Amino acid sequence: MPKALVPVRGVPLLAHALQGLFASGRVDQVVVAAPPDHVEEFTAVVRPFGDSCRVVAGGSDRTSSVRRALDAVEAGSCDVLLVHDAARAFTPPEVVHGVVDAIAGGAQAAVPVLPVTDTIKVVDAAGVITATQDRTSLRAVQTPQGFTEAVLRAAYAASVDATTDDAGLVERLGGRVQTVAGHHHAMKITTVFDLAVAEAVLAEAEQR
Numbered sequence: 001m002p003k004a005l006v007p008v009r010g011v012p013l014l015a016h017a018l019q020g021l022f023a024s025g026r027v028d029q030v031v032v033a034a035p036p037d038h039v040e041e042f043t044a045v046v047r048p049f050g051d052s053c054r055v056v057a058g059g060s061d062r063t064s065s066v067r068r069a070l071d072a073v074e075a076g077s078c079d080v081l082l083v084h085d086a087a088r089a090f091t092p093p094e095v096v097h098g099v100v101d102a103i104a105g106g107a108q109a110a111v112p113v114l115p116v117t118d119t120i121k122v123v124d125a126a127g128v129i130t131a132t133q134d135r136t137s138l139r140a141v142q143t144p145q146g147f148t149e150a151v152l153r154a155a156y157a158a159s160v161d162a163t164t165d166d167a168g169l170v171e172r173l174g175g176r177v178q179t180v181a182g183h184h185h186a187m188k189i190t191t192v193f194d195l196a197v198a199e200a201v202l203a204e205a206e207q208r
Contacts, residue, residue: 001038002034002035002038002041002042003086003087003189003190004017004034004042004045004086004087005038005041005042005045006189006195008089008189008195008198008199008202009199009202009203009206012045013086013087013089013189014032014042014045014046014086014089015045015046015048016089016090016202017084017085017086017088017089017091018030018032018046018049018053020089020090020091020092020093020096021082021084021096021144022049022052023093024093024096024097024100025093026093026096026097026100027082027096028052028078029052029053029073029078030046030049030052030053030054031053031054031055031056031069031072031073032046032053032054032055032056032069032086033055033056033057033058033059033065033066033068033069034055034056034057034058035057035058036057036058039055039057042055043055054072056068056069056072061162062162062163062164063159063161063162063163064162066083066156066166067156070152070153070156073149075149075153076149078149079103079104079148079149080100080103080104080146080147080148080149081146081147081148081149081152082096082099082100082143082144082145082146082147083143083144083145083146083147083152083166084143084144084145085143085188087188087189087190088142088143088186088187088188088189089189089198090185090186090187090198090201090202091112091142091143091144091183091185091186092183092185092186094183095112095142095144095180095181095182095183095186096144098110098112098180098181099111099112099144099145099146099180100146101180102146102178102180103146103147103148107146107176107177107178108147108148108151108170108175108176108177108178109145109146109147109148109151109152109167109170109175109176109177109178110145110146110147110177110178110179110180111141111142111143111145111146111167111177111178111179111180112141112142112143112144112145112179112180112181112182112183112186113139113140113141113142113179113180113181113182114139114140114142114182114183114184115135115138115139115140116135116138116139116140117135118135119132119135120132120133120135120138121133139179140182141165141167141182142182142183142186142188143186145165145166145167147166147170151170151175152166152170154173155169155170155172155173155175156169158172158173159172185201
């Protein structure tokens with residue numbers, strides 16, 4: 001099944017992600033880009049959120065899916081656009097606040113980040129290490145990523161390649177991207193191990 005429909009403590013990741021966004025108090029409307037073959041299933045998940053959430057059919061990759069969701073947003077209807085990943089379903093409200101506040105404060109784009117704690121090596125095609133990166137200037141990027149409407153629309157209008165990072169599209173146009181504090185709970189759930197961690201974190205939160 002699509003990752004967004006994978007349940008954690010009986011609730012799909014998508015529902016957890018939506019709950020987190022709306023709980024922040026800074027999000028009014030959400031457009032969910034669903035795999036074209038799973039629109040009905042995604043629609044069922046978002047139904048409890050009423051008119052504040054709707055589903056559109058996504059594309060063949062992340063970039064085309066975000067583009068279709070962006071096209072579904074009426075031009076001029078919002079002050080800040082956020083691009084979020086359902087796989088980061090447990091992003092705390094304070095991360096959303098930080099991103100939105102950065103845009104409200106004048107930034108064109110803002111992304112939550114964490115310092116890189118692992119040593120990063122550069123290798124060649126044969127797997128031989130050619131350099132060691134200075135990790136003091138490296139950051140791991142999370143979501144939601146925030147943008148002014150004009151900047152995000154311009155970035156996608158100029159984009160022809162698939163990307164896994166919307167802020168990177170802004171960088172290509174010469175735009176400045178502000179960083180804000182991320183959070184370890186905003187981890188991307190990719191593996192079975194990640195799911196187990198998410199289950200444990202949620203169980204701990206429910207016991208408080």
